[in-house]
Amino acid sequence: MAKPRVHEIAKELGVSSKDLIGKLNELGEYVKGPSSTLEAPVVRKAREAFPAAKTASAAPAPAKPAAAKPAVKPGAPKPGPKPASAPAEPVAEKPAAPAPAASKPGPRPGPKPAQAAEKPAEQAAPAAEKPAAKAAPKPGAPKPNVPLPSDMPRPRPRPAGNNPFSDRSAGPRPRPRPGGNNPFQANRPGPRPGGGGAGGGGGRPGAPGGARPGAPSGTPGRGFGPRPVGGQGGPGGAGGPGRPGGFGGPGGRPAPGGRGRGGGTAGAFGRAGGKPVRGRKSKRAKRAEYEQQQAPAIGGVQIPRGDGSTLIRLRRGATLTDFAEKIDVNPASLVTVLFHLGEMATATQSLDEGTFEALGSELGYVIQIVSPEEEDRELLEDFNIDIEAELAAETDEELEARAPIVTVMGHVDHGKTRLLDSIRKADVISGEAGGITQHIGAYQVHTTHEGNDRAITFIDTPGHEAFTAMRARGAKVTDIAILVVAADDGVMPQTIEALNHAQAANVPIVVAVNKVDKEGANPAKIRQQLTEYNLVAEEYGGDTMFVDVSALKGQGIDSLLEAVLLTADAGLDLRANPNKDARGVAVEAHLDKGRGAVATVLVNSGTLKVGDAIVAGTAYGRVRAMFDEHDNQVSEATPARPVMVIGLTSVPRAGDTFLVADDDRTARQIAEKREAAERAAQLAKRRKRISLEDFNKALEEGKVDTLNLIIKGDVSGAVEALEDALLQIDVGDEVDLRIIHRGVGAVTQNDVNLATVDNAIIIGFNVRPAERVQELADREGVDMRFYSVIYRALEDVEASLKGMLKPEFEEKQVGGAEIMEIFRSSKFGNIAGSLVRTGVIRRNAKAKVVRNGVVIGEPTIETLRRFKDDATEVRDGYECGIGLGKFNDIQVGDIIETFEMVEIPRS
Numbered sequence: 075m076a077k078p079r080v081h082e083i084a085k086e087l088g089v090s091s092k093d094l095i096g097k098l099n100e101l102g103e104y105v106k107g108p109s110s111t112l113e114a115p116v117v118r119k120a121r122e123a124f125p126a127a128k129t130a131s132a133a134p135a136p137a138k139p140a141a142a143k144p145a146v147k148p149g150a151p152k153p154g155p156k157p158a159s160a161p162a163e164p165v166a167e168k169p170a171a172p173a174p175a176a177s178k179p180g181p182r183p184g185p186k187p188a189q190a191a192e193k194p195a196e197q198a199a200p201a202a203e204k205p206a207a208k209a210a211p212k213p214g215a216p217k218p219n220v221p222l223p224s225d226m227p228r229p230r231p232r233p234a235g236n237n238p239f240s241d242r243s244a245g246p247r248p249r250p251r252p253g254g255n256n257p258f259q260a261n262r263p264g265p266r267p268g269g270g271g272a273g274g275g276g277g278r279p280g281a282p283g284g285a286r287p288g289a290p291s292g293t294p295g296r297g298f299g300p301r302p303v304g305g306q307g308g309p310g311g312a313g314g315p316g317r318p319g320g321f322g323g324p325g326g327r328p329a330p331g332g333r334g335r336g337g338g339t340a341g342a343f344g345r346a347g348g349k350p351v352r353g354r355k356s357k358r359a360k361r362a363e364y365e366q367q368q369a370p371a372i373g374g375v376q377i378p379r380g381d382g383s384t385l386i387r388l389r390r391g392a393t394l395t396d397f398a399e400k401i402d403v404n405p406a407s408l409v410t411v412l413f414h415l416g417e418m419a420t421a422t423q424s425l426d427e428g429t430f431e432a433l434g435s436e437l438g439y440v441i442q443i444v445s446p447e448e449e450d451r452e453l454l455e456d457f458n459i460d461i462e463a464e465l466a467a468e469t470d471e472e473l474e475a476r477a478p479i480v481t482v483m484g485h486v487d488h489g490k491t492r493l494l495d496s497i498r499k500a501d502v503i504s505g506e507a508g509g510i511t512q513h514i515g516a517y518q519v520h521t522t523h524e525g526n527d528r529a530i531t532f533i534d535t536p537g538h539e540a541f542t543a544m545r546a547r548g549a550k551v552t553d554i555a556i557l558v559v560a561a562d563d564g565v566m567p568q569t570i571e572a573l574n575h576a577q578a579a580n581v582p583i584v585v586a587v588n589k590v591d592k593e594g595a596n597p598a599k600i601r602q603q604l605t606e607y608n609l610v611a612e613e614y615g616g617d618t619m620f621v622d623v624s625a626l627k628g629q630g631i632d633s634l635l636e637a638v639l640l641t642a643d644a645g646l647d648l649r650a651n652p653n654k655d656a657r658g659v660a661v662e663a664h665l666d667k668g669r670g671a672v673a674t675v676l677v678n679s680g681t682l683k684v685g686d687a688i689v690a691g692t693a694y695g696r697v698r699a700m701f702d703e704h705d706n707q708v709s710e711a712t713p714a715r716p717v718m719v720i721g722l723t724s725v726p727r728a729g730d731t732f733l734v735a736d737d738d739r740t741a742r743q744i745a746e747k748r749e750a751a752e753r754a755a756q757l758a759k760r761r762k763r764i765s766l767e768d769f770n771k772a773l774e775e776g777k778v779d780t781l782n783l784i785i786k787g788d789v790s791g792a793v794e795a796l797e798d799a800l801l802q803i804d805v806g807d808e809v810d811l812r813i814i815h816r817g818v819g820a821v822t823q824n825d826v827n828l829a830t831v832d833n834a835i836i837i838g839f840n841v842r843p844a845e846r847v848q849e850l851a852d853r854e855g856v857d858m859r860f861y862s863v864i865y866r867a868l869e870d871v872e873a874s875l876k877g878m879l880k881p882e883f884e885e886k887q888v889g890g891a892e893i894m895e896i897f898r899s900s901k902f903g904n905i906a907g908s909l910v911r912t913g914v915i916r917r918n919a920k921a922k923v924v925r926n927g928v929v930i931g932e933p934t935i936e937t938l939r940r941f942k943d944d945a946t947e948v949r950d951g952y953e954c955g956i957g958l959g960k961f962n963d964i965q966v967g968d969i970i971e972t973f974e975m976v977e978i979p980r981s
């Protein structure tokens with residue numbers, strides 16, 4: 075490769091190509107054109123032919139090309155020739171250039187060196203001599219491609235290639251890349267070198283490829299540090315350099331050169347080497363930065379963020395683990411983030427909606443807590459039960475008329491209970507059946523309407539509380555509400571509450587104006603009052619039916635039932651499919667001593683049969699027997715037919731929906747799943763929400779207080795109502811009211827044990843403690859309270875909570891003085907000349923002026939004197955003058971008592 079071309083030699087000699095060609099032709103060498111290559115002997119001839127020119131131009135000429143070329147493709151072909159022309163110097167300097175070559179030494183070098191080497195080498199040698207001598211003392215270098223800046227006399231070793239040492243030195247050098255065509259490799263082994271004995275051959279290789287590489291290495295020692303840089307890879311080249319070592323001075327250097335090997339090089343080059351490293355780092359850093367942007371860290375953890383509207387659905391009582399699963403992160407990360415938001419929670423703790431919302435908005439997610447109904451629907455879907463779809467799919471042919479279901483509401487004492495009794499008695503069938511003997515929570519009566527026998531089902535739990543509690547559970551039981559208003563009392567607060575609840579539930583209302591038998595009853599006034607609430611009587615042009623009744627005397631009951639039926643027929647589609655598995659609602663339930671859990675259910679659709687596997691809320695079982703309100707055993711219940719069911723393993727709650735499952739196992743699984751969901755939701759509700767900040771503070775100040783309650787009642791409706799009412803008590807933020815357990819039946823040992831563990835108070839409603847339970851409670855110091863009126867229980871709990879909020883003070887009498895004489899002073903008002911009878915009278919104390927046992931005023935002791943001197947206190951047995959400020963209503967004989975407010979220690 076490195077055969078020089080005519081034009082190159084011409085340039086070197088400072089003559090035109092044409093002249094050179096002419097000359098050579100003259101000398102008998104046939105040369106075709108400027109691009110023709112020349113063999114070494116021919117070149118020699120040419121140089122001999124133009125001796126003068128050569129000396130003149132040689133130096134400069136080579137410099138350029140050399141520099142240029144190597145730079146570009148160092149290892150490349152060019153080098154060969156160039157070097158020839160460009161003597162030694164360049165070599166030294168250029169090493170730098172070669173370095174770069176290193177990076178691509180592989181290919182180039184390989185071949186080139188081999189052949190190129192020979193010639194150039196030869197030629198170079200001679201050529202080099204001169205320059206070398208001048209510039210570099212150390213001539214070593216006939217290095218071809220390297221141009222040489224002159225001022226850098228570096229001893230230029232020889233090109234690795236033809237340096238005899240090269241091989242050897244190389245040997246030791248760590249051989250960088252194994253590369254097949256890596257010159258070094260070839261060299262090393264010896265073949266090349268060996269063959270090259272010629273130095274030339276072997277060297278070459280070094281030169282080109284190796285050179286590059288080598289160069290740097292050697293260089294380093296040299297202090298070329300910087301240059302090499304470009305060289306980069308050169309390292310490998312290192313081999314070359316090895317050479318230098320050979321050459322003495324540099325010797326030491328080589329070592330570094332040795333370093334040739336890749337990374338090592340860097341070190342050898344100092345700064346240069348560092349660069350690449352730095353580059354890599356920054357790349358990594360950049361990536362990290364990018365990732366940071368993607369997922370900002372909160373509290374040191376990175377969490378993929380939502381875009382602010384990413385919807386995440388969670389069930390009630392979900393935990394951080396549930397949330398983490400949805401966004402695919404480690405739950406611990408969420409714990410950390412929440413912690414930084416000021417809340418502490420474990421990954422498996424049920425959290426309330428507010429906490430999830432705060433966490434979600436922080437992370438860019440919109441958290442949607444699935445409603446209980448929806449959750450239950452999803453739960454049932456897992457069992458292939460979709461009640462809504464089932465209902466929607468029913469055809470007219472499948473639907474049959476059913477009885478309307480009615481709830482009686484109204485203000486206290488307006489006659490709800492009495493009305494329900496009257497209706498029961500009015501039942502046309504009762505006579506034959508022996509009357510309604512069972513209170514099962516609902517009953518059905520029959521009446522003749524327009525010649526037909528019609529049934530109406532009444533929920534036997536008056537009041538909107540139960541109605542609302544059921545609704546809250548998603549049960550739409552009531553079709554029509556009878557609003558009872560006493561004609562002698564008028565519309566009262568609960569009347570309005572009741573009608574609001576009914577209207578909110580979209581339940582039509584029939585107004586029963588009761589107690590019309592009473593004197594002073596004014597039914598018209600009721601009609602008029604209710605128009606304000608959108609209940610306009612038909613006779614006034616509205617669409618609400620008002621019926622005057624006397625629950626006491628049983629008057630107007632038939633009309634009321636008729637009004638109910640008319641209202642139902644007018645606006646309600648009361649039909650259901652009786653030919654399928656039953657679905658409905660539990661309206662009442664309790665634990666019966668003999669029969670276990672009993673529940674009164676109302677079938678909404680389908681037919682409930684004895685033997686059915688049933689699940690009601692979290693209770694399940696198999697229908698062992700059913701009874702109606704007449705205490706008759708029945709084998710099946712059709713829509714709107716209330717029956718008392720026996721066979722459940724636990725007591726459901728009023729308002730729990732029930733359904734018949736395919737088999738016992740399914741019923742149990744549904745119940746268990748509901749139970750789990752319920753527990754989670756309860757946990758979330760109960761969780762004390764307190765910020766981290768407040769938490770510490772509250773702890774320090776001993777302000778963390780929770781009133782734990784256990785509620786037991788005779789029927790689930792009462793327990794529900796009591797629980798709801800209790801939870802509505804506004805107790806502020808400092809105290810938490812928790813109902814840790816509720817149930818139907820007597821207070822048991824288990825209840826007391828639970829209360830002992832959680833420091834709870836037991837509230838019993840219409841129940842008594844079971845045997846020996848009172849004893850246990852006394853022993854354990856558990857407070858049990860029993861009520862038969864919900865209101866009283868509420869009052870007590872509220873008072874107790876307030877007590878926890880505010881310390882209680884009581885007056886403690888400090889002293890007492892009797893007024894013996896009255897001095898009138900224009901400046902101080904009346905002064906009571908008194909004798910202290912008990913204790914001590916102090917200035918500024920609060921006082922009570924008592925006359926004949928009656929407190930007539932509570933002034934403050936503003937002035938207190940012993941004779942003419944002010945005193946701060948006067949003890950019993952002494953006389954003093956007491957000024958009560960503006961309170962001048964005193965008489966001789968009055969007693970002035972002073973007292974302090976003393977905090978009553980809580981037991």
Ligand SMILES: Nc1nc2c(ncn2[C@@H]2O[C@H](COP(=O)(O)OP(=O)(O)OP(=O)(O)O)[C@@H](O)[C@H]2O)c(=O)[nH]1
Nearest residue numbers: 485486487488489490491492588589592624625626
């Ligand atoms: N004179 C008269 N008294 C009635 C009538 N209806 C009810 N009462 C009386 O009113 C009082 C209250 O009746 P209840 O049926 O207990 O009233 P309630 O609305 O069920 O009361 P709570 O259960 O406390 O909400 C009783 O003393 C009844 O005897 C009526 O039509 N005429």
